[in-house]
Amino acid sequence: MSEKIYTVGELSKLSGATIRTIQYYDKINLLEAKRGEKKNIRYYSKTDLMTLQQILFYKRLGFSLKEIKNHLINFDDATDIKHILKNQADILFQQEMEIKLNLAIIEAVNASIDTNPDQNLEPIMELVLGLNKQTILDYANVEFGEKTKELINDKYDDSNEVIEVYWQWKQLILEATSYILNNTHQKKQIKLQFGQKWNNFINSITDENPDAITAFEKGLEESDKWPKEDLFLYNFSNDFIESSYQYYLRTGDTND
Numbered sequence: 246m247s248e249k250i251y252t253v254g255e256l257s258k259l260s261g262a263t264i265r266t267i268q269y270y271d272k273i274n275l276l277e278a279k280r281g282e283k284k285n286i287r288y289y290s291k292t293d294l295m296t297l298q299q300i301l302f303y304k305r306l307g308f309s310l311k312e313i314k315n316h317l318i319n320f321d322d323a324t325d326i327k328h329i330l331k332n333q334a335d336i337l338f339q340q341e342m343e344i345k346l347n348l349a350i351i352e353a354v355n356a357s358i359d360t361n362p363d364q365n366l367e368p369i370m371e372l373v374l375g376l377n378k379q380t381i382l383d384y385a386n387v388e389f390g391e392k393t394k395e396l397i398n399d400k401y402d403d404s405n406e407v408i409e410v411y412w413q414w415k416q417l418i419l420e421a422t423s424y425i426l427n428n429t430h431q432k433k434q435i436k437l438q439f440g441q442k443w444n445n446f447i448n449s450i451t452d453e454n455p456d457a458i459t460a461f462e463k464g465l466e467e468s469d470k471w472p473k474e475d476l477f478l479y480n481f482s483n484d485f486i487e488s489s490y491q492y493y494l495r496t497g498d499t500n501d
Contacts, residue, residue, distance in 0.1 A: 250288045253278070260297050267297065275314050276300060306333055307340075343378045345412045350376075353419035360435050361427065368426035372419075376474065381411060383472035393463040410450050415475070417446060421482035421489075430485045433492075440493025443486055 257264045270276035271287070276297055278287035289297075303313045316329060350373050357364065389397075401407050421439065424430040451458045468479055 249291050250279075251290070251294065252288060256289045256294060256297065259294060260301060262297060262301060270297070270300065270310075273310065273314075275310060306330070307337055308333060339379065339382065342381050346376065346378055346381075346415070349412055349416040349419060352416050353423055356420045357423040357427065357429075360424075360432075360438065361429050364427045364429065369423045372422065372426065377472075380472045380474045381408070384411075387470050387472075389467055389470065390463070393460065393467060397460050397464070399460070413446055413449075417442060417486075418475075418478045418482055421486050422478055425482060425485055430489075436485075436489040436492045437496055439486075440489035440491070440496075443490045444493055447490075 251259065253264050253267050256262075256267055260267075267276065271278045276289075276293060278289055278293075280287060299317065300310075300313055303317050304310070308317065317326070354366070354369060354373075357369065358366075397407065401410075417439075420442075421430070424435055424439070429435055447461070451461055468476055471479070
């Protein structure tokens with residue numbers, strides 16, 4: 246029984262890839278078409294369909310076509326493939342952290358603009374340009390005390406929850422810093438609004454649970470172990486944060 250063959254159009258329908266994409270893969274010798282007796286007739290086999298599915302799978306995971314061609318196609322060693330995928334997962338995680346930092350910056354600057362549309366954005370722009378996109382990754386090298394780690398592990402089920410808390414904190418720290426850089430941090434309405442945000446943040450991560458509150462406080466006590474960037478931002482903005490928080494607690498809801 247002869248092997249099933251496919252035209253480029255049929256391969257496109259079966260795989261979801263466009264005809265132009267498949268033709269490009271042929272052109273760069275990533276997925277070479279078989280040539281019929283007439284040179285303008287090209288066709289593909291069942292094996293080619295499986296190879297195309299591999300290419301599309303790895304491309305979806307962010308691999309370049311060069312990486313796919315050199316390291317992944319027709320590669321049968323599962324252990325090595327697992328290692329390659331682990332490296333790619335690390336790269337994607339770093340990219341995700343860069344995106345989260347950019348989102349935190351956008352939220353912080355927007356909040357600052359909302360309170361003072363005429364402010365000078367140059368100071369916060371200079372600060373942003375100096376931020377390290379990989380700061381959060383430095384926490385992997387921080388040795389917190391056993392009590393702190395135990396409290397954090399009891400509070401959070403996995404590292405993703407801890408990471409989300411970090412980005413909430415970072416956004417608020419950057420927002421506080423932007424107020425200070427623009428000398429608007431003494432305005433009562435700004436202190437009241439920010440104090441409410443900080444109060445909501447504290448409540449969301451502690452749920453008024455004594456152990457969670459202790460974990461948060463323990464983390465702050467060991468701030469000297471933090472990466473330099475976060476330690477600087479924390480020290481720079483902490484007086485404003487604390488005074489705004491206390492002002493909110495004394496004054497009440499911003500909607501009152």
